[in-house]
Amino acid sequence: MQADTLLTGGAVVTMDPERRVIENGAVAVSNGMVTAIGTAAELGEQVHAAEVIDVTGHVVFPGLIDVHAHAGHGLVKTMGMHGGDRWEAICGKVYTQASPPDFWYAEARLAALERLRFGVTTGVSLLGGGDTIMRSDHPDYAAAHCRGVLEVGTRSVVAVGPTRAPHPITYADWDQAVRRSYQVSFEQQFDTTKAVAEDWHGTHEGRINIAMLYPVLRDEHQRDMVAEDYATACDQSRAVRAYARNRGLIFTQDGHWRGSIRRAEKLGLLGPDALLSHCIDLHDDEIDLVAKTNTKIAHNPSANASIAGRCPATEMMELGACVALGSDATAPDRSGDMFRHMQQAMHYHRRHFRDADVLPIGKVLEMCTIDGAKALGMEDRIGSLEVGKAADIVTLDLSRPHLQPGNMPVHRLVCFANGNDVSNVMVGGEMVLREARATRLDESEVLRAAAAEAALMIERIGGAEDLALPIDFWG
Numbered sequence: 001m002q003a004d005t006l007l008t009g010g011a012v013v014t015m016d017p018e019r020r021v022i023e024n025g026a027v028a029v030s031n032g033m034v035t036a037i038g039t040a041a042e043l044g045e046q047v048h049a050a051e052v053i054d055v056t057g058h059v060v061f062p063g064l065i066d067v068h069a070h071a072g073h074g075l076v077k078t079m080g081m082h083g084g085d086r087w088e089a090i091c092g093k094v095y096t097q098a099s100p101p102d103f104w105y106a107e108a109r110l111a112a113l114e115r116l117r118f119g120v121t122t123g124v125s126l127l128g129g130g131d132t133i134m135r136s137d138h139p140d141y142a143a144a145h146c147r148g149v150l151e152v153g154t155r156s157v158v159a160v161g162p163t164r165a166p167h168p169i170t171y172a173d174w175d176q177a178v179r180r181s182y183q184v185s186f187e188q189q190f191d192t193t194k195a196v197a198e199d200w201h202g203t204h205e206g207r208i209n210i211a212m213l214y215p216v217l218r219d220e221h222q223r224d225m226v227a228e229d230y231a232t233a234c235d236q237s238r239a240v241r242a243y244a245r246n247r248g249l250i251f252t253q254d255g256h257w258r259g260s261i262r263r264a265e266k267l268g269l270l271g272p273d274a275l276l277s278h279c280i281d282l283h284d285d286e287i288d289l290v291a292k293t294n295t296k297i298a299h300n301p302s303a304n305a306s307i308a309g310r311c312p313a314t315e316m317m318e319l320g321a322c323v324a325l326g327s328d329a330t331a332p333d334r335s336g337d338m339f340r341h342m343q344q345a346m347h348y349h350r351r352h353f354r355d356a357d358v359l360p361i362g363k364v365l366e367m368c369t370i371d372g373a374k375a376l377g378m379e380d381r382i383g384s385l386e387v388g389k390a391a392d393i394v395t396l397d398l399s400r401p402h403l404q405p406g407n408m409p410v411h412r413l414v415c416f417a418n419g420n421d422v423s424n425v426m427v428g429g430e431m432v433l434r435e436a437r438a439t440r441l442d443e444s445e446v447l448r449a450a451a452a453e454a455a456l457m458i459e460r461i462g463g464a465e466d467l468a469l470p471i472d473f474w475g
């Protein structure tokens with residue numbers, strides 16, 4: 001058998017239906033696909049590869065999947081995070097008033113490089129953040145994000161959609177130092193999201209996909225909004241949901257909590273192609289609804305929402321629901337390191353039940369591999385190492401003090417590793433990180449460009465004071 005690449009000698013964690021772990025295993029890759037998996041001895045005899053990579057002493061596993069994060073957060077991070085709702089206010093202002101396409105391009109490259117170096121080959125990125133703010137006034141912003149991700153070489157599911165009613169909403173763009181404000185209607189935002197889907201979904205050998213978003217409608221919205229505005233928001237959510245369903249796109253919502261899934265069910269928003277994030281303090285009947293409708297859940301154990309309430313992830317999984325793992329992005333105080341979030345998830349639920357056996361090690365690994373793929377409707381392509389699937393493959397170097405002795409590789413992988421232990425990353429058969437050093441890009445240039453765009457953003461919002469240590473920083 002001819003192959004382009006043979007990775008040989010590592011402990012192969014397949015995440016296939018049998019959850020095989022092959023000590024001293026090997027994976028062959030041709031034309032971007034996995035073509036053979038077995039022991040190093042077997043494939044050494046059967047496969048003639050143009051490149052043979054010795055990964056002895058490494059764990060070999062499918063690329064990690066982050067099912068919920070926010071584009072833009074990489075340049076905001078800890079700004080104003082100690083000032084009550086200040087960080088949220090900064091996000092809203094930046095994402096509508098102070099973020100030209102160059103901002104989204106620079107942030108996309110930075111965030112994708114972080115994901116790449118942490119072994120995350122596929123990630124969801126909402127084009128904005130906060131409760132409702134998306135950069136959906138023009139397709140150029142999503143296009144800039146997609147171009148940035150493609151340069152790095154990872155996969156991205158870009159979620160974009162209108163803001164919550166009422167409309168219009170004020171946006172601004174910048175021509176050099178000149179700010180131009182304008183009003184944007186729901187119709188313009190919806191047209192923008194449709195254009196983004198038409199231009200980008202399924203492009204570049206499937207590396208870019210688009211998801212549709214409409215903000216969550218919760219009890220306080222019906223209580224606090226004018227009745228006509230709330231009714232309009234309900235109609236808008238149905239329209240966006242219908243477009244996603246007809247176009248074959250994932251429909252996602254950010255910020256479900258107690259009672260909102262009941263509302264989503266009444267609006268017809270649930271289903272196997274819906275991905276709902278956070279989902280804290282759900283009623284028992286809402287947990288049942290998630291399972292019965294095969295709605296997918298993005299659990300973000302490191303997010304602020306998981307401090308405000310608990311996501312009943314384990315209870316939903318016991319009923320057969322697909323719950324996958326998300327980082328919620330890098331701001332205000334997190335990272336794109338899915339190893340961190342796997343470990344956080346285990347401790348989060350074990351502390352709740354006061355039971356160290358809750359959320360087993362293997363299950364939490366499933367949540368950011370094969371279950372992540374299922375949550376995105378991509379389980380036939382990614383999420384496990386199986387013949388015929390895309391060769392999204394990560395290797396992790398066990399020759400580190402915190403990972404030795406290396407005699408229980410899956411335990412070491414989940415319980416002790418961190419993103420900086422990743423050594424090689426392959427996406428679609430292309431080695432986009434090699435020996436923990438070489439990537440497609442000049443990384444120093446990416447970092448300089450990101451810092452320059454962040455400085456411009458801070459100047460535009462007058463946010464220099466948000467960089468200072470708060471008076472209660474030291475307690």
